[in-house]
């Protein structure tokens with residue numbers, strides 16, 4: 001046996017379970033529910049899914065795939081396009097599976113990421129026939145050490161009838177020790193989660209497994225698919241500056257200190273760029289308590305701004321992968337990966353008082369946010385953890401550029417075409433135009449701030465026109481709307497490829 005494999009396979013009784021990806025893929029039963037490791041393209045099994053793609057060339061079979069969050073192309077593109085995925089949850093971000101979801105070929109359950117583990121416990125997700133988990137090692141005392149994400153792997157391993165391990169020897173051994181696996185007990189019987197500080201460790205360095213459940217071990221050397229985020233631009237830099245000024249005002253008001261509060265920052269280019277903006281600020285000793293640790297977090301560790309970062313996964317661009325995984329020992333005592341039911345736990349988000357920064361696709365003049373559905377109909381990615389954080393955070397902040405598609409779309413509309421975060425969960429909105437602090441404001445007060453401070457100049461007059469007519473039409477009601485017109489901007493976009501309208505002046 002390869003020495004590198006021998007070193008990582010501590011539990012010697014498992015040596016006989018090592019087999020090829022094809023042999024392991026043949027074990028997956030048609031119609032079964034499969035729980036896979038992986039979270040935002042990190043820590044997912046890769047060679048077994050590709051062997052399943054090969055198997056699908058000669059045999060028709062389908063499985064339901066549940067994961068931590070989005071996976072790399074092996075599952076969310078190739079396996080989906082091979083027709084193998086019947087149902088998928090709880091998050092995806094690949095155009096391959098997205099197109100299949102939006103053409104009805106894959107059934108997609110878009111769910112709060114903190115909820116999945118409870119659904120497994122309740123048997124709503126399951127029974128899980130197979131858990132397929134990428135690991136960096138299996139220890140002598142029978143613990144699976146995950147790789148670049150923890151996600152839902154612990155609950156899948158616990159509840160699955162069979163566990164298949166993809167032992168990835170390309171991940172550095174120095175990954176052993178960065179995970180903290182704590183599993184809450186059954187609902188109604190569990191103790192409070194004993195965390196009062198985001199830097200605290202609560203559990204074990206790996207996932208305990210009954211070795212008898214391990215059905216196969218497949219060796220892999222495939223790296224994670226790199227993240228596709230684009231670098232910050234002038235507008236996202238501007239959004240970061242606006243947000244930093246807001247935090248300075250919060251400090252002056254005595255609500256925050258220079259260390260702020262544990263920060264959560266969402267997926268995607270915009271959230272990453274906004275976090276990157278902290279690099280040139282005076283803020284220091286920052287703690288990140290997020291779900292995805294993107295490039296910006298490691299840049300901020302390097303800049304001496306972030307002293308500790310915890311999440312459920314590490315998702316990096318190619319450049320940062322080389323830098324971080326090539327020198328992981330430099331970061332190991334400053335990072336921690338947790339199960340997503342802990343990173344996203346409402347109890348902890350509220351107790352630790354997180355500042356949460358997530359991205360909206362669109363929002364309306366009263367502060368309702370759509371993060372998931374383009375024009376109310378087509379799934380983009382999913383709600384991910386944004387709802388877990390926004391509702392429970394000390395400050396629920398949403399960022400977005402004020403426009404999309406070269407200005408054909410206003411990100412601020414009269415009424416959102418789908419609601420992920422209601423006005424009750426949205427504290428602050430930031431666009432490149434400015435900020436609306438909605439805390440303590442009534443709907444009409446919010447509308448004035450959102451239109452005046454956050455809307456793109458090309459759409460401001462159009463929004464005021466709608467709002468003023470809605471106030472008049474409803475007799476100045478609590479939340480004025482003209483129902484026949486509220487979604488007309490999206491209708492206009494579908495018909496004329498723009499939300500811009502001629503305003504008819506009386």
Ligand code: COA
Pocket residue numbers: 265266267268269270271291292358359360361362371372374375380381382383384385386401403404405409410411
């Ligand atoms: N209508 C239609 N399309 C829109 C749009 C709108 N109102 N606003 C943005 N888009 C499009 C952009 O044009 C872009 O399209 P492209 O991929 O064809 O270029 C795409 O959406 C992504 O937008 P971008 O501005 O590049 O932002 P992003 O990479 O930061 O992603 C979200 C934004 C909302 C899609 C992403 O943050 C997301 O999926 N969020 C939901 C999950 C979440 O918040 N998780 C956080 C917990 S960690």
